Amino acid sequence: MPLRFALFFCAVLLIVAVNAQPGPAPVMTLDELRPGMKGEVWTVFQGTQPEPFNVEVTGVVRNALGPGKSLILCQLTDERVQKMGAVAGMSGSPLYIDGRLAGALSYQVQKFETVRYAGFTPVADLIEVSRKSDQSIANRAATTQGALARRSNDHGLGDALQPLTPVFTFGGLAPQVLDWLSPQFSALGMRVTGLGGQMSAATATLADTRPLQPGDAVAVAITTGDITLAATGTVSYVEGDRVVAFGHPMMSLGEVALPMARAEIVAILPSNLNSLKVANTGTLIGTINQDRLSAVAGELGPVPTMMPVEIEIVRPGETTQTLRFAAARHSQLTPLVIGAGAAQAVMGSNEAGLTNGVRIQADFIFANGESVPTFRLLSGPQGIAEGLNDFVRDITAVLQNPYESTFPSGIKVQVTPLTTNPSATLESVQLSRSVLAPGEELEVTVGWRDYQDAPIQETIRIPVSADWQGKALEVVVTNGVTLDQLTGRANNLTAAQLRSFTALLDVVRQYREPDGLYIAVVEGTRLFIDQATSTQELPGSFERIARQSDEARYLSRAALAPLWETRRLDGRIVTATVRRPFRVAD
Amino acid sequence: MAKVSFFAPLMLTLATSVAFAAPLSKRQPVDFFADVPSRNLQGMAARSDGRLVPGPAVGATQARFGAELLWSVVPKGKELLVGTGPDGRILRINPDVRGEYSPTTFADLPETHVFALALLANGDLLAGTSPQGTLVLLRDGQVLARVALPVDSIFDLSVIRDDAAGAVVLAATGNPGRIYRLEVAAFSAGGDGPEKIDSVAALGARGITLFGEIRDRNIRRLLPLADGRVIAGSAPRGNVYEFPAAGGLPRILSENRNAEVTDLLA
Numbered sequence: 028m029p030l031r032f033a034l035f036f037c038a039v040l041l042i043v044a045v046n047a048q049p050g051p052a053p054v055m056t057l058d059e060l061r062p063g064m065k066g067e068v069w070t071v072f073q074g075t076q077p078e079p080f081n082v083e084v085t086g087v088v089r090n091a092l093g094p095g096k097s098l099i100l101c102q103l104t105d106e107r108v109q110k111m112g113a114v115a116g117m118s119g120s121p122l123y124i125d126g127r128l129a130g131a132l133s134y135q136v137q138k139f140e141t142v143r144y145a146g147f148t149p150v151a152d153l154i155e156v157s158r159k160s161d162q163s164i165a166n167r168a169a170t171t172q173g174a175l176a177r178r179s180n181d182h183g184l185g186d187a188l189q190p191l192t193p194v195f196t197f198g199g200l201a202p203q204v205l206d207w208l209s210p211q212f213s214a215l216g217m218r219v220t221g222l223g224g225q226m227s228a229a230t231a232t233l234a235d236t237r238p239l240q241p242g243d244a245v246a247v248a249i250t251t252g253d254i255t256l257a258a259t260g261t262v263s264y265v266e267g268d269r270v271v272a273f274g275h276p277m278m279s280l281g282e283v284a285l286p287m288a289r290a291e292i293v294a295i296l297p298s299n300l301n302s303l304k305v306a307n308t309g310t311l312i313g314t315i316n317q318d319r320l321s322a323v324a325g326e327l328g329p330v331p332t333m334m335p336v337e338i339e340i341v342r343p344g345e346t347t348q349t350l351r352f353a354a355a356r357h358s359q360l361t362p363l364v365i366g367a368g369a370a371q372a373v374m375g376s377n378e379a380g381l382t383n384g385v386r387i388q389a390d391f392i393f394a395n396g397e398s399v400p401t402f403r404l405l406s407g408p409q410g411i412a413e414g415l416n417d418f419v420r421d422i423t424a425v426l427q428n429p430y431e432s433t434f435p436s437g438i439k440v441q442v443t444p445l446t447t448n449p450s451a452t453l454e455s456v457q458l459s460r461s462v463l464a465p466g467e468e469l470e471v472t473v474g475w476r477d478y479q480d481a482p483i484q485e486t487i488r489i490p491v492s493a494d495w496q497g498k499a500l501e502v503v504v505t506n507g508v509t510l511d512q513l514t515g516r517a518n519n520l521t522a523a524q525l526r527s528f529t530a531l532l533d534v535v536r537q538y539r540e541p542d543g544l545y546i547a548v549v550e551g552t553r554l555f556i557d558q559a560t561s562t563q564e565l566p567g568s569f570e571r572i573a574r575q576s577d578e579a580r581y582l583s584r585a586a587l588a589p590l591w592e593t594r595r596l597d598g599r600i601v602t603a604t605v606r607r608p609f610r611v612a613d
Numbered sequence: 614m615a616k617v618s619f620f621a622p623l624m625l626t627l628a629t630s631v632a633f634a635a636p637l638s639k640r641q642p643v644d645f646f647a648d649v650p651s652r653n654l655q656g657m658a659a660r661s662d663g664r665l666v667p668g669p670a671v672g673a674t675q676a677r678f679g680a681e682l683l684w685s686v687v688p689k690g691k692e693l694l695v696g697t698g699p700d701g702r703i704l705r706i707n708p709d710v711r712g713e714y715s716p717t718t719f720a721d722l723p724e725t726h727v728f729a730l731a732l733l734a735n736g737d738l739l740a741g742t743s744p745q746g747t748l749v750l751l752r753d754g755q756v757l758a759r760v761a762l763p764v765d766s767i768f769d770l771s772v773i774r775d776d777a778a779g780a781v782v783l784a785a786t787g788n789p790g791r792i793y794r795l796e797v798a799a800f801s802a803g804g805d806g807p808e809k810i811d812s813v814a815a816l817g818a819r820g821i822t823l824f825g826e827i828r829d830r831n832i833r834r835l836l837p838l839a840d841g842r843v844i845a846g847s848a849p850r851g852n853v854y855e856f857p858a859a860g861g862l863p864r865i866l867s868e869n870r871n872a873e874v875t876d877l878l879a
Contacts, residue, residue: 494789497828557699557725562744562765563788564830566848566873569684569728573698576681580699 048077048242051266054150055127057097062086066101068132069242070120070261071292071304077242077261080105082122085144096152096320099130103143111297113145115194116304119261119272119322121241122147128241131263131322133274139299148274152321153263157271159282160317160324194303195219197367198255199352204370207412211363211419216278224293224307225255239265239312239327244290245272246308247315247323250364251286251333252352254371259290259306260323268327270313280318284331285355287313334361338368338440348372356434358426365389365438366419372442373411385411386443386598387418391425391435399425399532404542406450406600425535431528448478451599453544455484456504462610465493469609471502471546475596487546489591495548495611503547503587505604507539507594510547515554515561515586523579525558533559540594544601547592556582563588676714678704687730687738694719696727696740703727703740703751720754722747723807731770733780733797741767741784745809748784748821750801758801760819761809764788771835773843783824783843787831790847794860796820824860827852836877846874853877 048069067079082101091098101122103112113135120132131153134146195217197205205221212219239245241264246257260273270287289309296303315325333353340348350372354364373385384406391399401421405414426434452475459470469489476482489502503513511517516537525531537559539545555565555573557580573581658668680697687694693706701722706714722742729741738751743766750758764786774781780797799820810816813823829847836844841858844866851872854863 557744560725560744564849565743565766565787566768566831566833566875568848568873568875573682 048079048240052123052126052128052264054154055124055129056151057087057099057149060084060087060099060124060129064124066122066124066129068117068120068122070114070117070132071242071244072107072295073292075244075289075291077240080107082145084124087149088146091146092320097149098134099147099149100136101145101147103145109143111295111302112140112143112299114295114297114302114304116244116259116292116295116306117261119245119263119274121261121263128264131271131274132261135301138301148321150264153271153274156317156319156322156324157264157266157269159319160269160271160326195249195256195258196224196306196308197221198224198308199253199350200367200371201374203374204367207370207374207415208363208367211366211416215359215363219256220303222293222305225309239270239289241265244292244304244306245270246288246290246306247277248286248288248308248311248355249357249360250336250352250354251288251308251311253350254352254364254368255308256364256367257288257290257306257308259292259304259308263322265327268313269324270327271322271324273323275322276320277315277318277323279320280357283316283318283357285315285318285357286311286330286333287315287325287327332356334435335437336365336368336440337437338372338442340372341441341443359423362419362422362426365422365440366415369418369440369442370415372440373405373415373444382407383448384445385414386445387414387440388443389418389422389438389440391422392437392439393433394436397532399535401425401535402541404449404598404600406448410600425531428528428531429522430525430531433528445598449542449598449600450478451544451596451601452476453504453601453603453605454482456502456605456607458502458607458609460609462612463491464612465491465496467491469502469548471504471607473504473544473546473595475544475599475601477599485595487593487595489546489548491611492590495550495590497611497613498550499608499610500590501549501551501587502607502609503545503549503604504606505545506601507541507543507545509604510545510589510592511539513587514549514589515556515584521579524556524582526580527558530558540597542596542598542600543594544596544599545592545594548590549587550590552586552588554582554584554586554588556584561586674714676716678706678714678716680704680716682726684726684728685730687732689732689736689738694730694732694738696730698726701725701727701742703730703738703754718754720751720756722749722756724749726766729767729770729784731772731782733772733782734775735780737797737801739770739782739795739797741770743767743787746786747807748795748800750797756805758803758819759805759807760800760803760816760821761807762786762793762816762821763809763811764791766831768831768833769835771837771843773837773841783835783837785832785835785845787833787848790827790829790832792824792826792832792835792843792845792856792860794822794824822860825854825856825863827854827863833874834877836879838879844877844879846877848873 062084064084066082068082069077069079071077081104083104085100085102088098088100118133121128122130128150130147130149132145133148136144136146197219241262243262245262246259249256258277263271288311291307293305311330313325313327314331315323317324334356336352336354338350350368354361387403389401403414403418405411455474457472463469470486472486474484552563554561555570570583655670656668658666660666682698683695685696695704695706701724702718703720704716705719706716708714724742724747726743727740728743731739740749746762746764748760766787767784768787769785771783773783782795784793803819829850829852831848832845833848834846843856845854851869851874853867855866856863
């Protein structure tokens with residue numbers, strides 16, 4: 028009996044030994060690789076525990092990804108992976124040969140292949156990225172402003188060779204929101220699905236009890252909270268608190284500061300075109316500070332500062348619902364995820380109808396206490412789709428300012444679904460007289476019609492100022508955006524025109540409300556524009572001296588100067604513009 | 614027939630008067646090589662008897678002043694105080710015997726462009742700025758008093774009295790074209806209030822009253838005359854106005870179009 032027990036115990040030990048993952052393994056260089064070598068790739072098929080599958084080295088494709096950037100080609104010989112091949116989400120899975128780390132699974136070689144192959148990033152390239160990560164930690168100069176570039180698949184082997192794109196999985200978004208988002212993320216070279224979720228508290232707690240190891244699933248979190256967005260891949264190796272993963276770029280951002288999170292694999296969805304792992308995201312465990320050609324790398328421990336986003340869905344007479352999530356601070360991704368939150372608030376609930384429209388108001392709160400409000404009124408389904416794009420563009424304009432590395436400390440968005448369509452039609456504008464004297468009143472009668480409603484008229488009385496004596500003036504009836512353009516507040520500024528982030532905020536704050544109808548008395552003039560301020564008819568000598576000094580900053584432009592203005596039809600969208608001339612007698 | 618006989622002499626009179634009217638200006642070609650003893654004329658001046666003579670030559674300095682735009686200058690002892698833009702600084706410049714300059718910052722105002730400066734007898738400095746139309750009183754570079762007039766720019770400051778009874782300064786403004794009269798003692802007592810003041814009463818409490826106003830957009834230059842009258846040049850029309858000593862409605866001395874009066878000389 029003791030002998031049988033001992034034999035059983037030895038057998039168990041043998042199995043454990045066979046399946047034991049190599050610990051801190053020595054590396055195997057490209058020159059040591061030979062065709063026919065057997066290897067093991069460790070990855071998570073389900074849950075959080077890595078498991079091995081077998082591969083056989085076919086050869087090394089020299090300079091496959093560029094000079095000095097080769098690829099190890101292996102046949103996936105293991106029975107377990109025959110129906111799935113290389114899976115999106117396996118990227119970064121470490122390849123061990125004779126107990127030595129040779130590379131990380133990273134590329135799908137062929138679609139609809141009949142024999143399963145995969146490309147592996149050599150271990151030397153992984154180490155190179157790890158060294159960059161070390162430098163970044165030393166410098167502590169990580170930024171979140173890496174530029175997104177549309178990823179190219181042309182690596183010299185044609186369209187077939189593709190990095191196993193990390194699947195960006197959204198959680199907390201309705202399918203129609205994803206439909207709206209997908210093209211926007213595609214434009215940034217990102218593939219998003221809606222199969223993202225969060226690890227249960229029990230699983231997360233369990234996962235947190237053991238150290239991160241090669242083969243573990245790991246996620247780069249873009250948002251956490253009610254709305255989650257994360258890219259899931261696999262850890263290639265861990266050295267102390269340094270982590271290298273993915274084996275290929277996430278978005279080619281270069282130096283970044285994005286949160287690193289644990290991940291749990293729910294399932295692998297096999298496909299002849301592109302298999303993928305479905306994952307839940309867990310607790311934040313560190314910072315990804317490098318997003319390079321050969322891998323992503325980072326540090327366990329400190330988590331980068333996230334930006335809190337709060338989206339309130341306000342329905343009169345009902346309880347206000349609030350979506351709360353934290354977003355990574357990135358000038359291109361953050362606007363999109365905030366847009367996703369707003370879209371979810373608009374499209375993703377049973378109550379919010381798309382028939383009439385919505386009102387979206389966003390407040391950017393900066394660390395110095397400054398706040399920049401933006402506001403949009405969107406009408407009907409088409410208007411909402413276009414308006415959400417404009418809303419994202421507004422946010423991008425603030426976050427991608429070329430003047431200062433700054434980021435809001437928080438963003439609050441208020442979404443109010445409308446019970447009626449906000450479109451209104453301007454039908455008539457009549458002036459009581461065409462010549463007036465100072466002290467008299469000009470009556471402007473404006474006729475409009477709310478959407479599918481009866482016509483309405485209102486007479487606005489404008490006192491004629493003594494300052495207008497002898498002037499040929501106009502009454503302009505239009506929306507705020509058009510009046511801004513007519514009065515020289517152009518919304519298409521060149522970067523060189525402004526010289527500071529404060530000036531940009533001043534310009535944004537000066538814009539009139541985009542909704543409603545403005546009735547303004549204006550005078551034709553020339554404006555001397557210096558950043559956010561304009562001066563009427565500055566003497567020519569001053570203007571010429573300033574413009575000769577700096578032609579980009581100091582502008583001279585023919586425009587209308589508002590002498591008097593009022594606003595009506597709050598909450599309506601009016602697209603027409605009417606101009607009526609009148610004169611004030613001497 | 615009767616109409617022809619009436620209009621014929623009138624037309625003839627008009628034509629004759631136009632033909633014999635002498636132009637106010639004369640064109641006189643001058644050959645500087647032949648007519649000027651130095652044969653190397655770099656400047657020209659008009660003598661009191663109306664003759665043209667060689668004048669001082671003006672050239673640009675090679676010095677760096679640390680400001681993009683130099684708008685205004687007043688001498689203070691051996692130094693110059695220079696109003697600049699776009700950082701709203703007033704520089705103190707000390708030209709030495711070799712003609713070199715060593716600019717230092719005398720005052721750094723939150724305003725953008727310092728278009729006008731006036732030095733008072735007690736050494737205090739008045740500055741007029743744009744585009745907020747702010748009037749600032751400085752002593753040793755520190756702000757004593759400040760007010761934002763209901764205008765965009767202050768183009769000229771002219772001290773019309775500065776004696777034991779106190780200093781009085783006229784400020785020429787742009788958009789709208791006005792002249793404000795400033796009792797410096799009352800203004801100084803009001804302290805620093807950078808907010809825009811529109812009301813006549815509030816301005817009056819700060820020692821500021823409206824002296825006169827024109828229809829052109831800007832009063833560009835002031836020239837107080839010995840008898841108290843004030844001449845003002847405007848832009849963008851380029852008119853010249855005469856204001857009575859007590860202020861009020863101006864008389865147009867010269868009417869123009871699309872011009873700018875950059876200076877006035879009595």
